[in-house]
Amino acid sequence: MTTASSLSLWNDPWFGSVVGTWGPNHVFTEYGIEGANRYRTATASGATVWVSADPAWSRPC
Secondary structure, X not given: OEEOOOEEEEOOOOOOOEEEEEOOOOOXXXXXXXXXXXEEEEOOOOOEEEEEOOXXXXXXX
């Protein structure tokens, strides 16, 4: 599990578009880092998304 102060949700591991954000301390399970240093995870609805965060602010739970 990982959390950060600010997280951007992407629809692609390399490029794509930002499709949402998660706020401070949103905990999520990461299934690996892919593409442009993005965590692969899933939303509550089951959609696969890639999450980016400033490494200085990210930490394992």
